[in-house]
Amino acid sequence: MNTRAVLRYAGLAAILMYCLSPFYWMLVSAFRRPSDQFSLSPIPDPISVTNFTAVFGVDVGFGRALVNSVVVAGIATVLTLLIGLSAAYTLARLRFRFKNAVAALIIATSMFPGISLVVPLLKLVTDIDWINTYQAMIVPSMSFALPLAVWNLTAFFRQMPGELEEAAMIDGCTRLQAFRRIILPLAAPGVFTTAIITFITAWNEFIIALSMVNDKSMQTATVAISRFTGAYGFDQPFGTQMAAGVVVTVPLVVLVLVFQRRIIAGLTAGGVK
Amino acid sequence: MTVLPRRGRAAGEAGRLAALLLSPTFVVLGLVVGYPLVAALRESLYQTGQTVDAEGFVVQGERFVGLDNYAAMFSGPAAARFWNAFGNTTFFTVVTVAAEVVIGVAMALVMHQALRWRGIVRAGILVPWAIPTAVSAILWQWIFQADGVANAIIGSQVLWTTEGWQAKAAVMIADIWKTAPFIGLLVLAGLQIIPRDVYEAARVDGAGPVRQFFSITLPLVRPVLVVAVLFRVLDTLRMFDLPFVLIGNRKESVETLTMLAWDEASNLRFGPAAAYATVLFGYVAVVALVFVKLLGADVIGEARERIRKDRARKEEPLVRPGVVHA
Numbered sequence: 001m002n003t004r005a006v007l008r009y010a011g012l013a014a015i016l017m018y019c020l021s022p023f024y025w026m027l028v029s030a031f032r033r034p035s036d037q038f039s040l041s042p043i044p045d046p047i048s049v050t051n052f053t054a055v056f057g058v059d060v061g062f063g064r065a066l067v068n069s070v071v072v073a074g075i076a077t078v079l080t081l082l083i084g085l086s087a088a089y090t091l092a093r094l095r096f097r098f099k100n101a102v103a104a105l106i107i108a109t110s111m112f113p114g115i116s117l118v119v120p121l122l123k124l125v126t127d128i129d130w131i132n133t134y135q136a137m138i139v140p141s142m143s144f145a146l147p148l149a150v151w152n153l154t155a156f157f158r159q160m161p162g163e164l165e166e167a168a169m170i171d172g173c174t175r176l177q178a179f180r181r182i183i184l185p186l187a188a189p190g191v192f193t194t195a196i197i198t199f200i201t202a203w204n205e206f207i208i209a210l211s212m213v214n215d216k217s218m219q220t221a222t223v224a225i226s227r228f229t230g231a232y233g234f235d236q237p238f239g240t241q242m243a244a245g246v247v248v249t250v251p252l253v254v255l256v257l258v259f260q261r262r263i264i265a266g267l268t269a270g271g272v273k
Numbered sequence: 274m275t276v277l278p279r280r281g282r283a284a285g286e287a288g289r290l291a292a293l294l295l296s297p298t299f300v301v302l303g304l305v306v307g308y309p310l311v312a313a314l315r316e317s318l319y320q321t322g323q324t325v326d327a328e329g330f331v332v333q334g335e336r337f338v339g340l341d342n343y344a345a346m347f348s349g350p351a352a353a354r355f356w357n358a359f360g361n362t363t364f365f366t367v368v369t370v371a372a373e374v375v376i377g378v379a380m381a382l383v384m385h386q387a388l389r390w391r392g393i394v395r396a397g398i399l400v401p402w403a404i405p406t407a408v409s410a411i412l413w414q415w416i417f418q419a420d421g422v423a424n425a426i427i428g429s430q431v432l433w434t435t436e437g438w439q440a441k442a443a444v445m446i447a448d449i450w451k452t453a454p455f456i457g458l459l460v461l462a463g464l465q466i467i468p469r470d471v472y473e474a475a476r477v478d479g480a481g482p483v484r485q486f487f488s489i490t491l492p493l494v495r496p497v498l499v500v501a502v503l504f505r506v507l508d509t510l511r512m513f514d515l516p517f518v519l520i521g522n523r524k525e526s527v528e529t530l531t532m533l534a535w536d537e538a539s540n541l542r543f544g545p546a547a548a549y550a551t552v553l554f555g556y557v558a559v560v561a562l563v564f565v566k567l568l569g570a571d572v573i574g575e576a577r578e579r580i581r582k583d584r585a586r587k588e589e590p591l592v593r594p595g596v597v598h599a
Contacts, residue, residue: 255403
């Protein structure tokens with residue numbers, strides 16, 4: 001029994017090592033001085049924030065890129081939830097013909113390869129002069145965000161007992177009132193979880209942001225990091241990039257730490273019924 | 274008897290309400306998914322750029338070329354590049370997803386046994402998922418530097434990010450790292466709905482841990498696993514960010530179909546780009562269809578729910594799916 005327990009903890013430790021050690025290396029490398037950037041010591045000595053000050057240097061424009069990311073991912077999340085809520089409720093609650101076909105169609109759209117959307121959308125965006133705008137990134141982002149959100153929300157609505165709104169409707173509520181007053185408040189955790197997952201996915205988006213924008217001041221953070229040309233010398237500025245990576249990732253990691261239970265419920269909701 | 278027409282009317286009303294509530298989603302999806310798909314199909318039959326017309330004048334603009342863009346993939350100067358990209362895409366998908374399934378299932382089994390530390394491990398396992406792919410590509414580029422930590426650990430001097438097998442390996446390692454935990458999470462959720470007494474019965478019948486894994490665990494998590502694998506396969510087939518940032522654009526050893534199409538589009542060769550994208554779309558669709566039809570990937574979860582409801586209605590004692598009586 002004791003050896004089993006030891007094995008158990010060894011297994012868990014191995015998983016944590018696997019998941020966290022590359023992330024830890026990013027942290028460590030970000031906090032080194034540029035002069036000992038290539039050091040292999042597991043702890044930065046001395047700890048330095050030079051890389052971080054370099055990231056937010058005026059000529060790098062990373063602050064602007066962060067703002068762009070927040071705007072794009074934020075607006076995309078809000079729009080997605082506004083539009084997706086009614087569809088999810090319908091799929092979870094109403095009985096109508098072709099329901100399965102509709103659900104399958106919505107899920108299928110999330111499986112389309114992004115590139116087969118990006119090529120024509122790039123052309124369209126060029127034609128209507130949307131290049132280097134927020135909307136050129138936000139609207140195409142809904143192609144993956146909306147199916148994801150509808151799917152997640154549907155799973156949450158399904159978990160709620162149907163008697164609740166039946167009772168409300170017997171008491172004289174219309175379906176819309178039942179939805180607004182009974183279902184939505186109760187589904188708030190699910191909506192919130194979906195918002196987090198959608199936001200993270202939109203925040204991590206790369207190919208659309210890369211294609212629709214060529215003006216540096218409109219780049220999102222993920223694109224900006226991949227395009228860094230260093231503040232120091234000709235080498236690839238890994239120290240600065242690691243610091244930028246930490247800045248982009250830490251908010252997500254904090255979200256994940258705080259809401260891990262809910263996020264996992266959301267991620268697995270569709271897969272396991 | 275009078276109930277019937279009323280139910281019919283109610284169904285019609287529900288249908289109209291459903292259509293109304295679904296329409297915003299379908300309008301948006303039609304605009305950002307439906308329209309581009311059709312446009313890509315059309316675009317793939319055209320070529321843009323300068324050509325010389327019959328009278329020797331230079332003509333600028335779109336020209337209908339029929340299936341030329343597709344024909345060029347199978348023969349002609351672009352064929353080698355296309356088949357290389359096709360091969361890379363398929364190779365990455367098969368190898369990384371296979372490795373992710375093995376690692377993911379192992380992780381899930383370990384986590385399922387855990388009584389304590391669950392919260393920490395659960396949070397930790399989400400970290401690779403939450404890191405943007407572009408950032409993880411930079412991170413692995415740093416790890417795989419010539420004098421970086423990866424070479425220091427294995428005591429070699431591999432130039433990971435240069436063309437060759439090592440570039441493929443670097444991309445696959447980075448991808449496996451990021452997504453195996455995701456499979457682990459889904460499988461763990463599947464494990465948690467297997468009732469304990471099934472294992473007890475197996476133990477009473479004298480089945481060892483290995484036998485239990487292959488006769489109970491694997492068959493019962495199979496539905497979850499098939500869906501997880503389907504998602505991962507479709508995701509890997511459209512891989513772009515990771516090789517693009519980690520190794521670079523126009524690198525033969527890691528160029529995927531998406532990278533090829535993107536490169537053509539960024540050079541304003543929209544016709545060939547759309548053709549590549551359409552071929553990838555067809556590839557993805559065929560793979561998805563195979564998963565749903567042959568392996569029974571139940572993506573919607575509707576079928577399972579229906580079965581469960583039926584069972585609950587009959588109020589039978591749940592007959593556990595046939596196990597270990599052999």
